[in-house]
Amino acid sequence: MPQHTADPADVFAWIDVAESVRERAGLVRTLRPRPPVSPLLDLASNDYLGLSRHPETVRGAREAAACWGAGATGSRLVTGTTELHAELERELAAFCGFEAALVLSSGYAANLAAVTALSDRGTLVVSDAGNHASIVDGCRLSRAGTAVVPHSDPDAARKTLAAHDGRALLVSDSVFSVDGDAAPLAGYDAVCRDEGAALLVDDAHGLGVLGEGGRGALHAAGLAGAPHVVATLTLSKSLGSQGGAVLGPAKVIRHLVNTARTFIFDTGLAPAAAGAALASLRLLRREPERADRAREVAGRLYGRLTASGLTAARPDAAVVSVRAPSASAALRWAADCREAGLSVGCFRPPSVPDGISRLRLTARADLTGDEIDRAVTTIVATAPAGAVDR
Secondary structure: OOOOOOOHHHOOHHHHHHHHHHHHHOOOOOOOOOOOOOOOEEEOOOOOOOOOOOHHHHHHHHHHHHHHOOOOOOEOOOOOOOHHHHHHHHHHHHHHOOOEEEEEOOHHHHHHHHHHHOOOOOOEEEEEOOOOHHHHHHHHHHOOEEEEEOOOOHHHHHHHHHOOOOOEEEEEEOEOOOOOOEOOHHHHHHHHHHHOOEEEEEOOOOOOOOOHHHOOHHHHOOOOOOOOEEEEEEOOOOOOOOOEEEEEOHHHHHHHHHHOHHHHOOEOOOHHHHHHHHHHHHHHHHOOHHHHHHHHHHHHHHHHHHHOOEOEOOOOOOEEEEEOOOHHHHHHHHHHHHHOOEEEEEEOOOOOOOOOOEEEEEOOOOOOHHHHHHHHHHHHHOOOOOOEOO
């Protein structure tokens, strides 16, 4: 039998090597706890509609916790489904235009559930190269054959699907989280209809921003409720809460209840999060102009920044992406913004599929004109060499 004589203190020595590599590449990530009330102007969060601290959202969370308790107490199939969860699912489905919905503990879990439950070893999953990591991981866990096609390229998806004989699933973000560009949903839908494939769309960045009154990208594209279309979304962005959901035909949702492991074996969403999401959803239904305002702010940020010589991707929703010369420059840029009182996102490899580092800005609906001015002035003033085209 082999004899193991290595010092137990050395079993994780490889981590030291990996950490050194990350440090040299400027890719070290750290946690930064924030206070309850931050002095920074926030353009980093995904609180697109500014609802996470809205009195109605907070009251929804408080009342749900007081009524149902702090936790769901178990998985959804045991004790974790309350009347509140069912109410949220009904209203989400109705608002977005789908037959049924299923709420999970996160958007990540929702994507894993949808991809794995709607595919198997005989299925071909065609995935856009720009898709979120949760979709990528869902493809890996599905045991299906996966083909990654070039970003936003329906023709490539068509060629790939046409060469496959059997069940197929085309999966894409609706709005890609890195550059904020919208997927060619009409083109992808046409491909799915012609090739007999299902279409799964992650609408995390579309809900609350796109479509009539913020009903999402699929609603805007006229695809909500189509028999071959399934959507996933988060409750943590435009709705300012936490959790995720899958929406689609009722039989698809019943199938997930019986087969999706991230639903079956996970504790149900906490009642406070469900109550907050439901309150935000009702608020958005009453105030649909919030969606228009988020897109307006994104357009203003993009216009002002590019007019100042920075390179930014034209936003299709509420994400404004500004390119940096390198990963280390992006990190320094974000830190300089922070020192100047502005919080911005910093996307570096491996979070960006094209290897190009960026500042990622959130165009929140509740930003004032003065706050937009302040943000633009700070970003331009702190821009590193090579970021501004003089």
